[in-house]
Amino acid sequence: MIEVHELTKRYGSAVAVDGLSFTVHPGRVTGFLGPNGAGKSTTMRVILGLDAPTSGWATVSGRPYQRLARPLHQAGALLDAGAVHGGRTARDHLLAIAASNGIGARRVADVLGLVGLDGVAGRRVRGFSLGMKQRLGIAAALLGDPPVLMFDEPVNGLDPEGIHWIRGLFKSLAAEGRTIFVSSHLMSEMALTAEHLIVIGRGRLVADAAIEEFVRQSSRRDVLVRSPAGGALAGLLSRQGGAVTAETDGGLAVTGLDAAAIGDLARAHGITLHELTPRHASLEEAFMELTQDSVDYRASGPGISRKAA
C-alpha cells in the first residue's frame, strides 16, 4: 500500500504538487494519470524518498520510504529507463543494484529471464533499444520481489508485443496481491491496464475512482436520437424536461432524459425513431474534460478544444 497525505512540493515559486492525498491499494493495478507536467513523476520521487516534500508525507507499507531497511524488498520502482550507465552490461547493472540490498546473482539471472533479456545480459546497455532498457528497468524493480511496485510511463518505447507483455505482467503481479502503481499520460493505455485511476492535474487530485465509476462520473452522458420528425420530437422532449442540442448531422443530443423515457415518449406520440443511442464519454474524453483546466500547455484550435458540454 502507498499512502500520500497532503503532499505539497514546490520548486522555488513553482508548485509541482499541491496538497495531494490518495491511497494506492494492493491487489490491483492503479493508474496514475495526468497531463505532462501534472506532478506524477515528482509525486513518485517523493514516495521513494528522492525528493523531500515541502509539506505533507508519503509512506510505503505504512512507513516512510527512507526508513525501510533494504528497501528493494519492500518497493521496486522504474522511474527512467534511460537511467543506466551505457558502458555497463545489463548483468553488471543489475548485480550492482542487487548487491546493495543483499540480493545475489541467482536472483539477477531470474529477473533477466523474467523480462526476456537473458540473451543480452552480457552486452553493454549503450546498444539497447528503449524497449530493452524498459525491460531492464522492470527487471531492476523486480529484484527484491517487493509487494509494492511503481512504474513511471513504462510503455514508452515498447513495441506492441512489449506493451502486450507488460500489461499481462502488471495484471499477474496485481493478482498476486501486490500494489501496482503505474503512471501514464495516455488514457487509452490506462483503460487497458488499470482497474483503478488516480487522476491529477497541476499537482492536485482530480479523480480517484474505479475505471467504470470514472466514466460514469464524467458529465458527458447523453442520448443520440434520430427521427424523421426531429422538430416535433425536440419540442416534446424539451417540454418533458430534456435538454436538446441539434447535432450537425441532424441527430439530437438529449440530456436529462434516458433512452427508455425518450423511446416511450416517442411511441406515445406516434413518432418514429431511426436511432436511439445512449452515449458515454470515451475515457479519453472523460480525461480531457477532467483535466482541461489543469493543462499547462495546450494547442489552441478546434482539433484539441473539447466539445461543448
Add this chain to the structure above:
Amino acid sequence: MTTIAAVPARARDVLASEWIKFRSVRSTYLTLLLAAVAAVSIGYLVTHSDAAHWSTMTAQARATFDAVGDSFTGLGIAQLAFGALGVLAISSEYATGLIRTTFASVPRRRAVIAAKAAVVGVVSLLAGELIAFATFFTGQQALSGQHLNVTLAHPGALRGVLAAGFYLAVMAWVGLGLGAVIRHTAGAMTAMTGVVFLLPTIVGALPAPWNSDIGRFTVNHAAQQTIAQYPHPGYFSAGPSFLVVAGYAAAAITAAAFMITRRDA
C-alpha cells in the same frame, strides 16, 4: 513476495554494490592507464633530459638537484586522471539518472558516499603507489647514466615515493567530493583544474609573504613538500604538509556527505 525482517542495509552490501559499479566501467581502467602512462613517461623524459644536460647545468642547479622529485614531474597530468576517476565515480550517476536508482536502493545516502570513498580510495591508493614506485624506478634508471640516481634507502626517498602515491589517491577523493557537490562531470573537472593549477598560480602571484603564507596551504605545493628532497623554505615541512594534503581529501568527502542529504536526488 517475502516479508523480510528489518535488517539494516549493511555497509558490506553497499560496498559490494559500489565495487561492482567501479570495476564494471571502462573509464576506471582508462583513467588509471592514462595516469600511469603520463607519470612514468613524463618522468622518464624529464629525468633523461636532465641527465643529458647535467654537464651544462649551473653549480647551484646541481647542488639542489632532486633525483626523487625530478622523476615525479608527470604527476601534474596523472593527478588530473585520478581526479577524473573520482569525479566520474559519482558524476556519471548524476549524468544518467542512475543516482536515483542508487538512492532508492540505499536511502542512507551517506552510506553511499562512504562506500564510494572507500572503493575509490583503496583502489586509488594501491594504483597510486604502484604508479609512484614504477615512476621512481624508471626515473632513477634514466638518471643512472650520470650516476645521479638514488635508491629507496636514500634519506627521504621512500617517504617521497609513498607521498607521491598518496597524493594521487587524495586527488581521486577530491574528485569524488567535487563530483558529489557539483554533480556535473565537466563542472567538477573544471573545479578540479582550478584547485590544482589555477589556485597555486594566483597564490604564487601574491606579494610576499602572502604567496608562501597562503601557498603552503595549496594542495600541490603541500604535496611537493612531502615528495621533495629539498623542501621550499617558505612552506611547511613534510609532516605538516602531509596533513594539509590529507585535509583536502577529508574536506572534499565531508562536503559531499554534508551536501548529499540536503538536495533532491
